[in-house]
Amino acid sequence: MEQQLQTIREKALAQLAEAQDTAALEQLRVSVLGKKGELTGILRGMGKLPAEERPKMGQMVNETRAAIEEALEARAAVLREKEKEERLKREAIDVTMPVRPRSAGAPNPLYTVQEELVEIFVGMGYEVVEGPEVEYDHYNFELLNLPKNHPARDAQDTFYIDDNIVLRTHTSPVQARIMTTRKPPIRIVCPGRVYRADEADATHSPVFHQMEGLVIDEGVTMGDLKGTLDAFAARLFGEGVTTRFRPSFFPFTEPSAEVDLTCASCHGKGCRMCKGTGWIEVLGAGMVNPKVLDMCGIDSKRYTGFAFGMGLERIALLKYNIPNLRLMYENDLRFLAQFR
Ligand code: PHE
Numbered sequence: 001m002e003q004q005l006q007t008i009r010e011k012a013l014a015q016l017a018e019a020q021d022t023a024a025l026e027q028l029r030v031s032v033l034g035k036k037g038e039l040t041g042i043l044r045g046m047g048k049l050p051a052e053e054r055p056k057m058g059q060m061v062n063e064t065r066a067a068i069e070e071a072l073e074a075r076a077a078v079l080r081e082k083e084k085e086e087r088l089k090r091e092a093i094d095v096t097m098p099v100r101p102r103s104a105g106a107p108n109p110l111y112t113v114q115e116e117l118v119e120i121f122v123g124m125g126y127e128v129v130e131g132p133e134v135e136y137d138h139y140n141f142e143l144l145n146l147p148k149n150h151p152a153r154d155a156q157d158t159f160y161i162d163d164n165i166v167l168r169t170h171t172s173p174v175q176a177r178i179m180t181t182r183k184p185p186i187r188i189v190c191p192g193r194v195y196r197a198d199e200a201d202a203t204h205s206p207v208f209h210q211m212e213g214l215v216i217d218e219g220v221t222m223g224d225l226k227g228t229l230d231a232f233a234a235r236l237f238g239e240g241v242t243t244r245f246r247p248s249f250f251p252f253t254e255p256s257a258e259v260d261l262t263c264a265s266c267h268g269k270g271c272r273m274c275k276g277t278g279w280i281e282v283l284g285a286g287m288v289n290p291k292v293l294d295m296c297g298i299d300s301k302r303y304t305g306f307a308f309g310m311g312l313e314r315i316a317l318l319k320y321n322i323p324n325l326r327l328m329y330e331n332d333l334r335f336l337a338q339f340r
Contacts, residue, residue, distance in 0.1 A: 131174035139173035144252040157197035167195035171212035179296035185217040209312035216305030225306035253286025
């Protein structure tokens with residue numbers, strides 16, 4: 001039996017030294033020390049030994065087991081380290097490898113303009129508000145002093161969903177919504193998409209974008225409107241650009257004005273862009289009609305306000321010298337890439 005133990009030990013140690021990975025080592029452990037292993041077999045056979053030999057034999061078996069276990073653990077540590085190194089080598093990332101080129105998108109100039117406008121007015125303390133594009137006739141027209149059958153309705157070729165619902169023809173219904181739900185002071189801008197049954201051409205599209213502005217408080221004057229729009233013009237197109245007001249008509253403002261900006265191409269000298277006038281029409285504006293204030297539940301004896309609206313496409317065309325509106329809707333990458 002002693003001889004047997006010696007053989008098991010030598011064989012195990014020899015195999016162990018040869019094991020090339022932790023899996024082989026584990027197999028070896030099971031075959032020697034496992035439940036059905038060789039060493040365990042010897043322990044089972046001890047029952048047949050004379051009683052006085054058992055303690056000595058037991059001790060020898062234990063020593064053998066301890067020696068093999070120790071050698072196994074030592075070898076396992078070496079193999080684990082080796083396997084770890086191999087894995088690290090396999091998983092190494094070559095940080096010097098060239099990257100695959102990824103084409104980044106470019107913002108549509110229309111939205112760049114919208115962001116810029118919003119930023120200018122937020123800088124002046126305005127809040128950004130949005131409203132639905134599918135709108136009640138009530139907000140799009142009625143509350144803005146455009147009752148049914150009012151001739152000025154014809155100026156906005158409206159897409160009707162039914163008798164009471166339209167695709168909003170301007171962003172002004174958002175100011176009606178705000179006036180009916182809030183108390184002054186009110187200072188908001190409302191950018192968004194609007195719809196008119198226009199024939200599409202270089203400067204028209206049935207879907208386009210506007211931004212509305214509305215200020216209501218005690219003592220707001222037309223001078224405030226002029227000052228605000230002058231500051232806006234200079235921020236958008238640069239120092240020296242100012243506004244010119246021409247009398248006009250909107251049912252929801254009184255008085256009303258068409259607002260021109262100094263032509264940024266020729267600085268007012270007159271060029272092809274401004275058709276020689278030195279001015280470019282950009283906004284509609286005016287003092288909120290007291291009738292509109294009253295209809296919306298704001299006391300027109302106490303409060304006054306101004307409102308303005310502008311087309312974003314028009315501003316983008318001017319600002320980026322874009323010859324055709326359609327370019328901004330087609331998302332042709334050759335066009336957009338110029339705005340990266
Ligand atoms: N809503 C007008 C339009 O679409 C523009 C406007 C807004 C005019 C606010 C005056 C005041 O033409």
